[in-house]
Amino acid sequence: MTDGAGDTARGAARPSRPARGPRFGLGAEGARSLSIAAVSTVVVFGLIGLVVVNAPGWPVFQQAFLNGPIFWESLPKVIGRFWVNVQMFLVAEVLILIFGLLLAVLRSLPGPVFFPVRLIATLYVDIFRALPGILVVFMLGLGIPALRLPGVPKDEFFWAVIVLTLLYSAYVSEVFRAGINSIHPSQAMAARSLGLTMTQSMRYVVVPQAVRRVVPPLLNDFIGLQKDTVLVSFIGVVEIFRETQILQAARFNFTPYLATALVFLAVTIPMARFTDWLIARDARKGGSGRRSASVSNALSRGGQAAP
Amino acid sequence: MTMQPALRIEGLWKSFGELDVLQGIDLEVAEHEVIALIGASGSGKSTLLRCINLLEPIDEGRIFIEGEEITAKGVNVDRIRRRVGIVFQSFNLFPHMRVLDNVTLGPRSVLTPPPAAAAPDAMRLLERFGLAEKANQLPDRLSGGQQQRVAIVRALAMQPDLLLLDEVTSALDPELVAEVLNVVRELAANGMTMLIATHEMGFARDIANRVCFLDAGRILEEGPPAQIFAEPREARTRQFLNRIIEAGRL
Numbered sequence: 243m244t245d246g247a248g249d250t251a252r253g254a255a256r257p258s259r260p261a262r263g264p265r266f267g268l269g270a271e272g273a274r275s276l277s278i279a280a281v282s283t284v285v286v287f288g289l290i291g292l293v294v295v296n297a298p299g300w301p302v303f304q305q306a307f308l309n310g311p312i313f314w315e316s317l318p319k320v321i322g323r324f325w326v327n328v329q330m331f332l333v334a335e336v337l338i339l340i341f342g343l344l345l346a347v348l349r350s351l352p353g354p355v356f357f358p359v360r361l362i363a364t365l366y367v368d369i370f371r372a373l374p375g376i377l378v379v380f381m382l383g384l385g386i387p388a389l390r391l392p393g394v395p396k397d398e399f400f401w402a403v404i405v406l407t408l409l410y411s412a413y414v415s416e417v418f419r420a421g422i423n424s425i426h427p428s429q430a431m432a433a434r435s436l437g438l439t440m441t442q443s444m445r446y447v448v449v450p451q452a453v454r455r456v457v458p459p460l461l462n463d464f465i466g467l468q469k470d471t472v473l474v475s476f477i478g479v480v481e482i483f484r485e486t487q488i489l490q491a492a493r494f495n496f497t498p499y500l501a502t503a504l505v506f507l508a509v510t511i512p513m514a515r516f517t518d519w520l521i522a523r524d525a526r527k528g529g530s531g532r533r534s535a536s537v538s539n540a541l542s543r544g545g546q547a548a549p
Numbered sequence: 550m551t552m553q554p555a556l557r558i559e560g561l562w563k564s565f566g567e568l569d570v571l572q573g574i575d576l577e578v579a580e581h582e583v584i585a586l587i588g589a590s591g592s593g594k595s596t597l598l599r600c601i602n603l604l605e606p607i608d609e610g611r612i613f614i615e616g617e618e619i620t621a622k623g624v625n626v627d628r629i630r631r632r633v634g635i636v637f638q639s640f641n642l643f644p645h646m647r648v649l650d651n652v653t654l655g656p657r658s659v660l661t662p663p664p665a666a667a668a669p670d671a672m673r674l675l676e677r678f679g680l681a682e683k684a685n686q687l688p689d690r691l692s693g694g695q696q697q698r699v700a701i702v703r704a705l706a707m708q709p710d711l712l713l714l715d716e717v718t719s720a721l722d723p724e725l726v727a728e729v730l731n732v733v734r735e736l737a738a739n740g741m742t743m744l745i746a747t748h749e750m751g752f753a754r755d756i757a758n759r760v761c762f763l764d765a766g767r768i769l770e771e772g773p774p775a776q777i778f779a780e781p782r783e784a785r786t787r788q789f790l791n792r793i794i795e796a797g798r799l
Contacts, residue, residue: 432641435602436655436707437631446654451645 309497316489316498317505323485324505327471330399330481334406334471335464341407342414343453347444349415350422363415370412375473378409383477402474410467417459421452458524461517465510553616555580555711555742556601561610563593563600563766570596572766574610578711581740585753585774588763589789594746595638597763598713601744602635615710631659634704635713638720640696642688648675648699649684655707667706674702678732694725698732705736712736714745750790750799754778762786 294300348356348363370378383401386394395401425448433443472483480488482502489498554577561574571593578584586594599605601612603619603626612620619629643651652671657663664670675681678698688696697717704712714733718726730752737743737756747753753760754774761771762783770783778799781787793799 428639428641429643431604432637435604435630435635437627437659439627442658446658447643454645
């Protein structure tokens with residue numbers, strides 16, 4: 243019942259990037275390296291540009307993907323639809339945090355009595371991590387409403403949020419579990435020695451420390467979630483990707499995809515940078531913070547969430 | 550009413566897999582008595598203390614606290630642990646809580662109803678051990694000696710009948726040892742019943758009513774400190790003490 247994530251998290255203690263070092267491989271040699279970097283960057287990107295612009299299909303490509311008027315026409319529309327993704331994301335995020343933490347705690351319960359609980363939680367996590375996200379979206383998002391169970395909503399938005407929650411809770415529970423495992427057993431022992439019950443020691447001592455440590459890897463998973471909100475377009479939610487497809491079909495032009503891509507870049511890159519900054523800050527702080535960085539590194543190496 | 554011993558241990562066995570760590574421990578501790586457990590690393594001192602706090606399940610034997618068998622089936626271990634405080638070598642303070650919250654967590658979450666005066670009581674304890682101005686700080690802002698004193702206060706906040714100290718100075722820089730030992734001296738002077746596993750032989754000699762020498766999971770020899778340190782009967786005890794003297798620790 244013990245598997246990789248926790249052990250890796252406890253074992254690995256080496257941040258992937260030095261906490262206070264050269265950011266893009268520039269540094270000590272100063273100006274000389276800087277000019278070499280500038281020249282080689284210009285050369286590389288120049289060459290790529292030349293190859294693309296001189297490709298035989300370039301004029302057609304330009305017309306199909308880089309159409310200025312269509313771009314400016316679609317951008318506000320896709321941004322408007324992105325609001326649906328943001329709503330799904332925000333609602334699902336709260337549910338995922340609750341459900342993921344619950345799964346992680348259930349899997350961390352010791353003793354033979356809790357074996358069935360651990361088994362169920364483990365099976366759940368294994369299954370949802372093993373399936374491609376798009377499959378889960380189709381099977382649950384179309385399947386369950388088709389049962390027409392009484393009292394179960396048919397609303398696509400509702401099912402989109404449910405599917406995203408079920409899918410991502412499996413990943414997030416692994417992050418939480420790595421965090422829980424990274425808290426030294428002596429902490430729980432100290433709590434129990436005061437007479438706290440197992441639940442109390444989890445609630446007041448282990449989980450609060452674990453959650454603090456896993457904030458950066460959690461943000462990593464939420465970057466994945468942000469992107470994967472487009473998956474539910476396939477069960478009929480008209481969100482940014484569906485809107486893009488509609489625009490593309492109406493004009494028979496692919497430029498709307500470019501607009502949508504830019505929307506995601508604008509939202510996701512700042513969040514990724516913020517996550518990196520948090521990890522670097524924790525690594526600098528050392529002590530308990532260093533362990534946090536090791537958790538996030540172990541996770542981003544091993545189980546990067548990309549269903 | 551007959552005076553029950555604060556602690557009675559009968560034929561305690563404990564093994565980790567193949568390794569028999571405790572091999573038939575018998576021990577009786579009277580109320581207000583201070584017992585020093587000495588012996589080499591691996592002789593079973595820490596395991597013995599953990600068994601008394603029920604942090605380790607025992608294999609055989611019985612443990613009584615004031616006449617109540619705590620190793621009996623169906624005993625609520627959480628209730629027992631409230632009466633038996635333990636302080637660890639590595640402090641094990643909760644790093645995400647202020648010192649004051651570290652101290653009040655036990656009373657607040659365990660005692661029913663939660664005492665309204667948990668915080669003032671904790672402040673009084675912190676004050677008594679010179680830690681009042683640290684109450685609002687996080688543990689990692691404190692020196693090792695201060696952290697260990699907080700850990701002792703945390704255990705005292707539960708008003709235990711018995712306090713177990715597991716090499717509480719072994720993780721400290723030498724210049725910080727005295728402040729922790731002074732706290733323990735004060736507790737002994739106030740009549741706290743204590744079992745102290747320690748490598749500080751001078752301290753054990755000063756403070757203990759009785760010294761138990763543990764060797765390979767047994768209490769090989771016990772007696773008043775004057776006798777154990779001056780004229781140990783057992784060859785193993787002499788050998789152990791000679792090594793301590795060679796190291797300049799006695």
